[in-house]
Amino acid sequence: xxxxxxxxxxxxxxxxxxxxxxxxxxxxxxxxxxxxxxxxxxxxxxxxxxxxxxxxxxxx
Amino acid sequence: xxxxxxxxxxxxxxxxxxxxxxxxxxxxxxxxxxxxxxxxxxxxxxxxxxxxxxxxxxxxxxxxxxxxxxxxxxxxxxxxxxxxxxxxxxxxxxxxxxxxxxxxxxxxxxxxxxxxxxxxxxxxxxxxxxxxxxxxxxxxxxxxxxxxxxxxxxxxxxxxxxxxxxxxxxxxxxxxxxxxxxxxxxxxxxxxxxxxxxxxxxxxxxxxxxxxxxxxxxxxxxxxxxxxxxxxxxxxxxxxxxxxxxxxxxxxxxxxxxxxxxxxxxxxxxxxxxxxxxxxxxxxxxxxxxxxxxxxxxxxxxxxxxxxxxxxxxxxxxxxxxxxxxxxxxxxxxxxxxxxxxxxxxxxxxxxxxxxxxxxxxxxxxxxxxxxxxxxxxxxxxxxxxxx
Numbered sequence: 001x002x003x004x005x006x007x008x009x010x011x012x013x014x015x016x017x018x019x020x021x022x023x024x025x026x027x028x029x030x031x032x033x034x035x036x037x038x039x040x041x042x043x044x045x046x047x048x049x050x051x052x053x054x055x056x057x058x059x060x
Numbered sequence: 061x062x063x064x065x066x067x068x069x070x071x072x073x074x075x076x077x078x079x080x081x082x083x084x085x086x087x088x089x090x091x092x093x094x095x096x097x098x099x100x101x102x103x104x105x106x107x108x109x110x111x112x113x114x115x116x117x118x119x120x121x122x123x124x125x126x127x128x129x130x131x132x133x134x135x136x137x138x139x140x141x142x143x144x145x146x147x148x149x150x151x152x153x154x155x156x157x158x159x160x161x162x163x164x165x166x167x168x169x170x171x172x173x174x175x176x177x178x179x180x181x182x183x184x185x186x187x188x189x190x191x192x193x194x195x196x197x198x199x200x201x202x203x204x205x206x207x208x209x210x211x212x213x214x215x216x217x218x219x220x221x222x223x224x225x226x227x228x229x230x231x232x233x234x235x236x237x238x239x240x241x242x243x244x245x246x247x248x249x250x251x252x253x254x255x256x257x258x259x260x261x262x263x264x265x266x267x268x269x270x271x272x273x274x275x276x277x278x279x280x281x282x283x284x285x286x287x288x289x290x291x292x293x294x295x296x297x298x299x300x301x302x303x304x305x306x307x308x309x310x311x312x313x314x315x316x317x318x319x320x321x322x323x324x325x326x327x328x329x330x331x332x333x334x335x336x337x338x339x340x341x342x343x344x345x346x347x348x349x350x351x352x353x354x355x356x357x358x359x360x361x362x363x364x365x366x367x368x369x370x371x372x373x374x375x376x377x378x379x380x381x382x383x384x385x386x387x388x389x390x391x392x393x394x395x396x397x398x399x400x401x402x403x404x405x406x407x408x409x410x411x412x413x414x415x416x417x418x419x420x421x422x423x424x425x426x427x428x429x430x431x432x433x434x435x436x437x438x439x440x441x442x443x444x445x446x447x448x
Contacts, residue, residue: 015101017235017314019215021283023227029215030179031093048230051237051312053289 001059003042007034011054018046018055062088062205063365064358065192066172067180067218069096072333072350072357073211074163075114079358081170085365088203089167090194092212094177097160101213101313102347103238103276104154105251105268107423110348111152114355115166121159123270125149127249129423134256134405137412141420141427142250150423151251153268153276154347182221183208189370190328206370207361208329211354214314216335222326225337231284232318232337234263234344237291238278239298240309246275254297257405261285263344265297277303280315280344282401317341319394320387325375330357338382342393342400342425349386356381392446393425399443411436 005018005026014032026040047055066077069091077089104123111117127149128142143150168174178196185191189206210218214233219225246252248269255264262282269275279294286293290312297303318337324330332338332353339346360378364370379387403411414435420427429447433439 013237013310013312014099015236015312015314016213016215017233017312020228020233020314020316021230025217025220031177032099045230048283048286049233049235049314051235051290051314053291 003057004040004060005036005042005044005046005055006058007036008054008056011052013052013054015051017049017051021045021049061188062086062203064088064207064209064361065090065203065205066209066211068092068211068213068333068335069164069167069174069176070160070211070213070333070350071163071347072335072338072354073209074160074167075351075354076209076211076332076358076361077167077172077174078163078170079355080361081167081172083358083362085362087167087172088205089164089172089174090178090180091164091174091176092179096164096176097157100156100311102156102311103266103268103278103344104156104270105345106152106154106347108150108152111351114351115163118162121155121162122152123155124153124248124268126151126153126251126269129251129253131253131255131412131428133408133412134259135409137409137416139412139416139420139428141423143421143423153251153270155270180212180218182217185328206328207364209357209361210329210331210335211333211350212335214316214334216331218329219331219335222329224324224326224329224331225321225335228316228318228337229284231282232316233283234280234315234317235283235286235290236263236278236280236313236315236344237289237294238276238311238313239294239307240270240274240311241277241303241305242272242274242308244273244275244303244305246273248273254301255408259297259300260293261287262401265294267303274308276311277305278311282317315339315344315346317344317394317397320383320390323372323376323379324353324382325372325378327372328370330360330375330378332357332382338386338390340393341390341397349390352385353382356385395446396425396429396443
C-alpha cells in the first residue's frame with residue numbers, strides 16, 4: 001500500500017520544518033495550519049525532521 | 061505598480077521594506093500570519109554589536125542582557141567566554157514578539173504598505189516585471205512589481221519557485237524544540253551551551269535567560285543523525301541536567317545550516333534571511349544576518365529602481381554585499397561544523413579541557429577557535445587556514 005505523511009494537529013507546533021525539507025512541495029504551512037497535499041509520496045523525510053514528532057506515515 | 065513586494069515580515073523582510081521605503085520606493089510588505097512576530101521560532105539571542113549596526117536599541121524588546129557564554133561538554137568541562145567587567149554586556153536575548161512588530165512598524169513608518177494574513181501563492185513574469193499572486197483572507201489578489209524580495213523564512217517558496225535555492229537535505233537543517241521556562245535557578249549573566257553526541261546529535265542544547273528567573277531552554281538536532289524528534293532530546297536534557305522550572309511556552313522551529321549559497325538573486329528577485337539560508341551553520345544564529353541581508357537588499361532595490369535594471373546580473377550587487385558582510389563567515393563556519401560533527405564525545409571533552417579556565421574575553425566562534433588552535437597546534441592542519 002502506498003503511504004502518505006499525516007499530521008497530528010494536536011502535536012504540530014506549526015514551525016514549517018517539514019515544508020523546508022519537502023522536495024515535492026507537498027507540505028504547506030497556511031498561517032498556523034499544516035496542509036499535506038497529494039504530491040506526497042511518503043518518503044518520510046518530513047517525519048524525520050519534525051521537532052515535535054507530529055508527523056507519521058499512514059497507508060492511503 | 062509597486063517597486064518592491066517583500067514577502068515575510070520577520071527581521072529580514074521588515075528591514076528590507078524599511079530600507080527600500082526610506083529610499084523613497086513604493087513598497088508592499090506582506091505577512092502570511094495575522095500577527096507579526098508570533099509564533100516565535102527562535103532562541104532570541106544576538107550580540108549587542110550586530111544589533112546596534114541596524115537598529116536603535118529599545119528596552120521594550122530586550123528581555124535580558126548577558127556578559128558572556130558558558131559551554132559544557134559531556135563530562136561537565138566548562139569553557140567560559142566573558143567580558144571581564146560586569147556592566148559590559150555583550151549579548152541580548154530579545155523578545156521577538158515585540159521586536160518583530162517594532163521592525164514592521166518602522167517599515168510602515170518609512171512608508172511601506174503592510175498587509176497581514178496574506179500569503180504569496182506565486183508569481184509570473186510580465187513585460188515590466190512580475191505579477192505576484194496573493195491570497196488575502198481567502199480571496200485572491202494580484203499586484204505588479206518591479207522587484208520581489210523573498211524573506212519568507214526556512215519554508216521559503218519564493219526561492220524555490222525562482223529556482224534560486226534547492227530544498228534542504230536532512231543533514232542541512234537543525235530541527236529545534238524549546239520551552240520558555242519560569243522559576244529557574246540560574247545565573248542570568250550568561251547564556252549556556254551544552255554539547256554532546258548523545259545529548260544533541262549534530263547540534264546543541266541551550267539556556268538563554270529572559271529575565272526574572274525565566275529562560276529559553278531549547279535544543280537543536282540534525283535529523284540525519286538524530287533517532288528521535290527534537291522534543292524528546294529536549295525533555296531528556298531537562299531531566300538529566302536537573303533543570304527545575306515551569307514550562308510556560310512551547311516553541312518549535314528549524315534552522316538552515318547549509319552554509320553560503322552561490323547566489324541569492326534571479327531576475328527581479330532577491331532572497332534574504334533564512335529564505336537564503338543565511339543562518340549560521342555553527343551557532344544557528346540568524347537575526348543579525350537577516351537584518352544585514354534585508355538592509356542590503358533594500359539598498360540594492362533602490363539602486364535597481366534608479367537604474368531601471370532588475371536583471372540578475374545587476375542584482376548580484378546584493379550578493380556582493382551580503383557575502384562581504386557575513387557570507388564568508390557562513391562558508392567558514394560550515395567547514396567548522398563539518399569538523400565538529402566528526403568529533404566523538406571524548407575528543408570534545410579533551411578539546412574543552414585544553415581551553416577550560418583560559419581567559420576568553422570575546423563571545424564569538426572566532427575567539428574560541430583561536431584559543432583551541434593556540435592550545436592544540438595539531439588542529440592547525442585541519443582548519444588553521446580558515447582562521448589565519
